[in-house]
Amino acid sequence: AHNNNGTVPTPLTNYLDTQYFGEISIGSPAQMFNVVFDTGSANLWVPSQSCSPFSTACFTHNRYDASKSWTYVENGTGFSIQYASGSVRGFLSEDVVVVGGIPVVQVFAEATSLSALPFVFAKFDGVLGMGYPHTAIDGITPVFDRIMSQHVLQEEVFSIYYNRDPKHSPGGELVLGGTDPNYYTGTFSYMNTREVGKWEVTMKGVSVGTQMMFCTESCTAVIDTGSSYITGPASSVSLLMKTIGAQQDESGYRVNCDGVQTLPSVTFRLGDQDYALTHEDYILWQSQIDGDVCTVTFRGLDVPPPTGPIWILGANFIARYYTEFDRRNNRIGFAAAV
Numbered sequence: 001a002h003n004n005n006g007t008v009p010t011p012l013t014n015y016l017d018t019q020y021f022g023e024i025s026i027g028s029p030a031q032m033f034n035v036v037f038d039t040g041s042a043n044l045w046v047p048s049q050s051c052s053p054f055s056t057a058c059f060t061h062n063r064y065d066a067s068k069s070w071t072y073v074e075n076g077t078g079f080s081i082q083y084a085s086g087s088v089r090g091f092l093s094e095d096v097v098v099v100g101g102i103p104v105v106q107v108f109a110e111a112t113s114l115s116a117l118p119f120v121f122a123k124f125d126g127v128l129g130m131g132y133p134h135t136a137i138d139g140i141t142p143v144f145d146r147i148m149s150q151h152v153l154q155e156e157v158f159s160i161y162y163n164r165d166p167k168h169s170p171g172g173e174l175v176l177g178g179t180d181p182n183y184y185t186g187t188f189s190y191m192n193t194r195e196v197g198k199w200e201v202t203m204k205g206v207s208v209g210t211q212m213m214f215c216t217e218s219c220t221a222v223i224d225t226g227s228s229y230i231t232g233p234a235s236s237v238s239l240l241m242k243t244i245g246a247q248q249d250e251s252g253y254r255v256n257c258d259g260v261q262t263l264p265s266v267t268f269r270l271g272d273q274d275y276a277l278t279h280e281d282y283i284l285w286q287s288q289i290d291g292d293v294c295t296v297t298f299r300g301l302d303v304p305p306p307t308g309p310i311w312i313l314g315a316n317f318i319a320r321y322y323t324e325f326d327r328r329n330n331r332i333g334f335a336a337a338v
């Protein structure tokens with residue numbers, strides 16, 4: 001059931017507000033995979049049937065079997081990608097990939113080795129990069145570019161909704177070719193990408209409460225659908241955490257759940273608008289056996305120059321601000337998510 005812009009929305013699954021992913025198919029007959037739609041990378045990879053049995057992360061996920069697809073085309077070029085944590089190695093293949101009801105002939109990577117950390121914790125199988133073509137490894141044309149060249153989309157944009165409440169489905173939604181008014185209210189505010197070719201914008205300050213504390217001389221903010229959290233330069237984030245009274249532990253920062261209600265907003269100035277996150281948006285409240293744990297969904301991450309220093313606005317930001325990624329005008333739009 002294609003709606004007017006030639007595509008069907010892709011419902012996303014929300015795993016604990018930290019992993020959001022949706023289903024695509026590869027091959028004929030269709031082999032189904034759950035992938036993260038990731039604006040911070042530009043390649044598609046899924047685990048391979050030919051992955052080594054010693055790669056636990058590969059073995060516990062759906063695997064692409066080229067021998068079972070009559071539209072498979074061999075390529076064989078080596079592939080490897082390195083994330084902030086985690087690496088994937090494999091080789092290239094070509095087959096029909098269906099995203100949002102649109103089939104494209106796509107070069108993608110069959111992963112034959114996945115680093116155990118963090119992929120043993122992945123509830124999804126692979127990653128579908130929604131970044132710009134020049135950031136793609138091996139110069140492969142990304143999926144969204146293949147879709148745009150078919151001229152089936154009403155607008156050359158895609159939009160992402162991440163639900164903040166794991167108990168309600170869908171956990172989110174990807175729309176190719178437009179936006180879904182069911183998931184935002186009010187109008188969009190747009191800002192141009194900093195340079196054509198990356199989903200990043202110029203940020204003009206980060207405030208805690210009413211006090212602007214960071215990025216006061218402007219800095220870069222990456223709008224990254226493939227990040228669970230918000231990251232910033234380690235020194236800034238540690239000062240931010242001290243300001244809100246968070247303690248660092250082995251897995252990040254925590255606050256006492258009793259004090260959550262009094263935590264200040266953290267506000268990001270993007271374009272000429274202020275985007276505030278309240279404790280509702282940046283505290284992950286988990287009820288555990290030995291009591292409630294309140295994790296702060298900020299992480300310190302120092303990205304070396306020339307890319308960094310940068311702030312990365314991930315799922316917890318997008319869950320509050322419905323995001324439209326506009327390839328036609330090289331801009332990003334935000335509207336208040338419902």
Ligand SMILES: COCCCC[C@@](O)(c1ccccc1-c1ccccc1)[C@@H]1CCCN(C(=O)[C@H]2C[C@@H](N)[C@@H](O)C2)C1
Pocket residue numbers: 018019020021036038039040041083084085086118119120121122123127224225226227228315
């Ligand atoms: C919203 O849903 C996000 C999916 C979870 C992302 C993630 O939390 C994750 C958790 C468990 C298992 C695997 C992965 C994961 C790992 C690599 C790729 C995709 C998902 C990533 C953990 C490591 C840091 N990080 C990135 O560098 C990410 C940053 C992003 N741009 C990617 O390129 C890599 C996020």
